Amino acid sequence: MARQPKKTVIAIDGPAGSGKSTVSKLIAKRLGLLYIDTGAMYRALTLKAIRLGVDLEDEGGLVELARSTDVELGYKYGKQVVLLDGEDVAGLIRTADLTNKVKYIARVPGVRHEMVRMQRRMGEKSGAVMEGRDITTVVFPDADYKFYLDADPEERAHRRFKELKESGSPITLEEINKDVIARDESDMKRSVGALKVADDAIVIDTTDLSVDGVVDEIMNKISQV
Ligand code: DC
Numbered sequence: 197m198a199r200q201p202k203k204t205v206i207a208i209d210g211p212a213g214s215g216k217s218t219v220s221k222l223i224a225k226r227l228g229l230l231y232i233d234t235g236a237m238y239r240a241l242t243l244k245a246i247r248l249g250v251d252l253e254d255e256g257g258l259v260e261l262a263r264s265t266d267v268e269l270g271y272k273y274g275k276q277v278v279l280l281d282g283e284d285v286a287g288l289i290r291t292a293d294l295t296n297k298v299k300y301i302a303r304v305p306g307v308r309h310e311m312v313r314m315q316r317r318m319g320e321k322s323g324a325v326m327e328g329r330d331i332t333t334v335v336f337p338d339a340d341y342k343f344y345l346d347a348d349p350e351e352r353a354h355r356r357f358k359e360l361k362e363s364g365s366p367i368t369l370e371e372i373n374k375d376v377i378a379r380d381e382s383d384m385k386r387s388v389g390a391l392k393v394a395d396d397a398i399v400i401d402t403t404d405l406s407v408d409g410v411v412d413e414i415m416n417k418i419s420q421v
Contacts, residue, residue, distance in 0.1 A: 211380050229323050262301075262310040
């Protein structure tokens with residue numbers, strides 16, 4: 197039997213607020229590829245742990261939870277769905293409380309192992325634009341294209357502030373600034389799957405770029421490689 201051609205994987209990493217999600221969605225649409233938001237997977241598992249009252253300091257319990265959980269990403273009527281054991285939880289995983297708790301899940305090696313396994317399976321099946329923290333370094337180090345999006349912490353906090361203000365949240369810019377710094381710290385310092393720039397990733401500083409500007413830059417690089 198003829199071998200299936202290898203599916204295209206575009207891997208994108210970067211800190212919270214670097215513009216990864218917005219840009220990755222647009223790139224996926226342009227190229228007709230599946231968009232995979234790996235942060236949503238860690239968030240969905242965190243939701244399950246909270247719901248079941250699993251002790252977030254109990255690594256063994258969290259690994260067991262990850263092993264017995266199915267997280268799938270897809271689209272329904274043009275909107276992203278996050279299926280946690282079959283239930284769409286997309287609307288429940290972006291609260292401030294849950295965002296603060298993801299770090300307990302994301303730092304456990306056995307949990308990451310399960311997540312990476314699911315992510316590889318999804319990417320290999322259909323190709324994807326996959327974004328997260330460890331996609332270029334751990335999940336798909338041999339991806340066809342690898343990008344690292346960055347931006348100044350103040351700019352990232354501003355973007356988040358604007359988003360939250362528009363959704364009616366009373367949170368202050370100062371609180372968001374603190375949150376951005378704390379998330380960078382936990383993302384960059386965990387012992388496995390830490391956020392870092394892969395040697396062969398193309399780094400794009402989005403601080404002074406519009407969303408369209410970043411998309412154009414990525415599309416240009418893809419057509420040059
Ligand atoms: O991309 P996001 O902000 O929705 O991700 C939420 C958290 O999930 C983030 O703070 C760290 C974790 N995460 C991770 O550890 N590895 C990934 N590949 C994606 C997200």
